[in-house]
Amino acid sequence: MLRLPPFEYLRPAGLEEAIRMRADAGPAGQFVAGGTDLWPNMKRRQETPAVVIDIAALPVLRGVAAGPGGGLRLGAGLRLSEVESQRDLLAAYGAVAHGASTISTPLLRNMGTLGGNLLLDTRCNYYDQTFEWRRSIDFCMKKDGDTCWVAPGSPRCWAVQSSDLAPVMVALGAEVTLRSTAGERSIPVAALYADDGMKFTTKRPEELLTAVTLPAPDGWRAVYRKVRRRGSFDFPVLGTAVWARLAGGGPEPLVEDVRIVLGAVGSAPLRARAAEDLLRGKPLTEEAMRAAGAAAWKPAKPMDNTDLTLGWRKDVVRPEVARALAELL
Amino acid sequence: MAPRKPGKVVGTAYLKVDGPDKVTGRTLFADDLALPRMLWCKLLRSPHAHARILAIDTAAAAAMPGVKAVLTGRDLPTPFGILPVSQDEHALCPDRVRFIGDPVAAVAAETEEQALEAAHAIRVDYERLPEIDSVQSALRTPEPLIHDYGDAGNVHKRIHLEFGDTEKGFAEADEIVEQNYFFEGNTHLPLEQHASLAVKTPDGKLCIWSSTQTPHYLHRALTKVLGMPAAHVRVVACPNGGGFGGKSDPFNHEIVVAKLALLTGRPVKIGLTREEVFYCHRGRHPTLMSVKAGVRRDGALTALHFRTQLDGGAYGSYGVASTYYTGALQTVTYRVPRYRFEGLRAFTNKPPCGPKRGHGTPQPRFALEVHMDRIAERLGLDPLEMRLRHLQPANSLTANFLQVGSMGLGKCLEEVRERSGWREKHGKLPRGRGVGLACSSYISGAGLPIYWNALPHSGVQLRLDRSGGVTAFCGATDIGQGSDTVLAGCVADVLGIDPLDVRVVTGDTDLTPVDLGSYSSRVTLMMGNAAVEAAERARALVAGAVAEKLGVPAERIALEDRRVFDLEDPAKGMTFQEACIAAEAKHGTLGTVGSYTPPRSPARFRGAGVGPSPAYSYQACVAEVEVDPETGEVKVPRIWIAHDVGRAINRTTTIGQVEGGVYMGLGEALMEEMAYRGNRGVVHKFPSMLEYKSPTTREMCEVETILVEDPDPNGPFGGKEAGQGPLLPVMPAVANAVFDAVGVRVDEIPVSAPKVLKALQRLAAGQEGRYGPAGLPAADYGEVTRVLPPWEGGDGRDMKKQEVGAGGVRGHIPGGK
C-alpha cells in the first residue's frame, strides 16, 4: 500500500497552542483537520511537512453561533456531514448545505471539514499522482519540476480550484477569520483566493482559519449546481453558484442584484461578471437566463487537467448557468 | 444424452458456502496473511515507456537499513508468459523496459517503508527508444521492434480466415451496410489489489499464497523460471477479492517474492498499490473495427466481413487468443452463411492487455449489435423481430464450425420484449428517452486447454468417512463468482445432503486435483461435470452398501435430506452418516474422483482452437436511457436482461453474476477508459480509483433479470455459464438506446457525454449525427485460410489442406497455441 512519509505529529490542546506550534514549526509545519486532502497528498509526496499539527479536535473550531448583523458564524472545524445535515440551522443557507452534501462520499464528509474544504490544495491530473508517476513525467512546476505540462511554456501553474464550497461562499459574500500569533483578521472569501495554481490562497501559511461567517439571510436567494461524472466521489468539473436579490414575485421577477461564480474552471473561483451585468435590473426571463449562460461561457477557461474534455466542460457552462438561474425561482 | 436431473439443491437459492465469512469480514485474502519474520517487497518500476537499460546500480540500496536482498533482471533470466507462443515476459526486465510501470528491480526489507526507500535509491541508466502508443503508430513504426518476435514489425499477430465466398454473399444482398467502430480499452478494477506471500518451507520447498485466478498456470511459470521441480512448488490461490481476468496471468511480482523467499529463507510479502494494479492490467484491448454486412430485405445476412485491430500493449499475455476471439463468436447468434474475419494485434508501449470478462468478444459484439440496429433502421424493421427471424438454430454448426447445442436466445428475446414493454417504447418515447436492444452469447469454457494435451481440464476428488463428512477437493479458484458454492451444491445434490455439509478445499496445487483456473467461464460446466462424476461414483458406493444392508436392489436406493433409503419404502433406511459407515465397512477407505474433458470440436483449420466450447450461453438485453440533449449526459435507469443459463445451479448466485455483469457493462458503456498521455511518454493518465471512472451505486440501474433455462446436454444438470455473457449486450444496448432517444449514433465505447454532445452538435449543424472512427489504417492481415462452411460441403479443414488430403490435418496448432 501507499505509506506516509515520516513526520512529527502534534496535537494542541487549544487555539493558542495550535498557532504557537505552527509558528514554531515554521515552513516545515502544516495544519491538518480531517486529513482527507492532506494525508493522500502526503502519501503521494506532493506535500511533505515535517511537522503536522492536528486541529480537528479543537472544540473552539466546531461551534455554530450567531454572527454580526444576523449572520451565522460556522467553526472551520465543522465536519462536512455536520454542515450538510444542520438543515434547520441552515434552512436559510440551503446552497451551503447542498454544496457540502455534494462533496465526495459520506465517509469523507464525516472526516472532511469546512475549513479544509476551503483550503483544499488545487488539483491537476499531472499533479495528483504518486511520486513514481510524477517522476515518469519529470515532475511539473507545482512540485519538484520546472514545466507546466498542461500549458508548456506557461510561466504559471493552472491547477484547478476544486472546492465545492468555495464558489458558494464567494457568491454569498461570506467572510473567513484568520488567526496567527500576529493577530486575527477577517477577509471576504473572494479575497482568500488567488488565480494561481501554486499560490492559490492569500492566507499566510502560519494563519489558522477559525471561522466562516455567512451574511444575514435578508431576502436573497442562492443555489449551487455541480457537474461531475458520478453521483458520488467526484470533484466538480464545473460548479455553478448563483446568489441573487429578486424583486417582485411572479414567474419573471426583476433581478436587483446577482453574483454568478464558477468553480473548477480555473485556479480560483471565477466571477462571471458579464453575465451578471446582462441580468442586473432586468426581468429574469428564460431568454435572459440563456443569454447569461452564453456570457458566462466566454470567460470560463478549463484546461486539460481534470476529468472529461475541456471543450465539453466549457460547453456545459451555458446550460448550467441557465439552469442555476432557473433554480432560483 | 440428457443432463442429470436436479435433486433438492440444484436450482434453489441455497446459501453461499463462503457467504458468512465474507460478510463478517473473516475471509483471509492474500493481503491479510502475515507470517513471523516476514519481509516486505517493493518493486522499482520503469519511468519510461520504451528504453534500453544501460546500467543498474543497487549498491546504495543494498546498504540501506533493513534491506535483506535486492534483485534485478539478471537474477531471473528465464522468460515466461501465459501462452506457450508468447513467453515474452521477465519477472524483472533484463535489458529493456516496454511500458511505464514495467518492473526493473526488487527489494526485500524488514518494513514496507524501508523497501520503498531502498527501491528509490536504486540507480538505473536508460537510453530512451521511440514510443508506440497506438495501433496506428505501431503500423507506421515497424522499427525499433518492441519484441523480437511477432508476425511483422510491431504487429504481434495477424489472422485472416474466410468461411465461404463472402464476395458472392455480398453480391446476393439487397443492401450492404458498412461502418467503423471503436472500443476503448478498460480495466478489471477488482476491489482487492494483488498480493502474494511466499515462503521457503523447512524441507526446502516453495509455497506461495497469492490472489490468482489460475494457480495451475502460476505453478507452471514458477517451476519454469525458478528451475525447481514442479512437485516442490506449492501454489495456494487465496479467495480473490474480484478477478475478472486481471489475475489470470502469472505475474512478475509473484515470481519475485518466490525468488526472494528462497534467497533470504524468510517469508516475503508484496501488496500492490492501486497504481501498480493498473500496470498489471491485462484488461480490455482497445479495438478498432470495421463491419460490412450484406442483408436481404427481411434482415437475413448473406455475408459478414469483420476487421479488428487490437492495441495489445507491451506483452503477449493472452493476446493471440484475444485476437481470435474478436472474430470467433459472431456466428453463434444469427445465421451467418458466409463469414470473413481479418484481425491483427499490435505491440504498443502500454501495460499489456489480455482477458477481461468477455475476453475479446465485447468489442466485436458491440460492433455487431449496433450494426444490427443500423440494418433494422435501414430496412425499416423492428430490431427485435428482425433478430428473432434469423436466429442460429439449436444443435447446429456455424459457418466457422462451432457446435451450438441448446440455444435459448429466441426465448430471451421474447422475455425482454414482454417485460420491457418494447413494443410500446421503441421509437415511441419522447425525445431524450429511448430504449435499445442487443443480444450476445458466450462460451462455457474453451474447448481446448492453453497447453495442448490429452489431460482433463478439471478434476474433483471426494473424500467421505465414518463421520458422514464429505470433502470435495478441486483446483478451481473462487474469485467471488461462487465456484466453491457450485462445487458444494453439485456434490450435495447427488449425495442428498446439504451444501453446507460439504467441506470444499480448492485452489491448492498440493492438495487438489488440477482445474485449469477461473477463466473463460469454464468452471461451473467443467468442474461441475467432474463433481457430478465423482459424486455419482460416491453415491454408487454408498447406495451399494446400503442396498446390501437393506436387502434391496441398489437402483431402489435414494439419497435425500441426509438420508439413504428404499424408494419404495422410504421409512426403511438410515442417516447419511450411517450409510457412510456401512460403505466404509464394505469398501474400505472411501474416496472417488471425477474429471472432465470437453468434446472434440469439428473444426480442424488453423486457428480453430479459439471459439469451440461445450456450450454457449445466450443473452438478450433492453436498456432504457435518458439523454440530456443540452449536455449529452446519459443516464440508464433500467435494464431488462434475459440470460439463457441452461440450468441455474444456484439461483441467487446466478442472478448475482448477471447483475454484476450488467454493472460492469454499464461502466464500460458509459465511462470506463484506460487513457494515456501521448504528450508525456505514454503515461497512464489516471491510475487511481478516483479518476479512472467506474460507476458507483448511484449510477447502477435497476436490473430485471430473467433466467431462461434450456438445459444443455453438455452442462452439469444442463448448466451453462453466467459469469461473462451477461456483460456483453449492455454496451450495444445502451448505444442503441441513445440513438432511439436523441437520434445520434455513438459508434465508440464509452458513450460519454462529450461524444454524445459532439454528435448532437453535428446533427444540429446539418451533418451526420455520429461520433466514431472514420476508418481503419491500412494493414496486411496475412495469408487467408479458406474453409468451406458445413452447408457448402466443408469438413472443418482449410481448403488447401483438404486438397492435399487427409494427412493435412497433422501439425495443426489449435488456436495458434
Ligand SMILES: Cc1cc2nc3c(=O)[nH]c(=O)nc-3n(C[C@H](O)[C@H](O)[C@H](O)COP(=O)(O)OP(=O)(O)OC[C@H]3O[C@@H](n4cnc5c(N)ncnc54)[C@H](O)[C@@H]3O)c2cc1C
Ligand atoms: C476521493 C476524494 C474525493 C473528494 N471529493 C471532493 C469533492 O467532491 N469536492 C470537494 O470540495 N472536495 C473533495 N475532496 C477533498 C476534501 O476531502 C474535502 O475538500 C475536505 O473538505 C477537506 O477537508 P479536511 O478537513 O479533510 O482537509 P485537510 O486534509 O485536513 O486539510 C486540507 C488543507 O487545508 C489546511 N487546513 C485545514 N484546516 C485548516 C484550518 N482550519 N486552518 C488552516 N489550514 C487548514 C491543511 O493544512 C491542508 O493544507 C475529496 C477528497 C478525496 C480524497
Ligand code: SF4
Ligand atoms: S497546471 Fe501545470 S504546473 Fe500546475 S499542477 Fe498541472 S501540470 Fe503541474
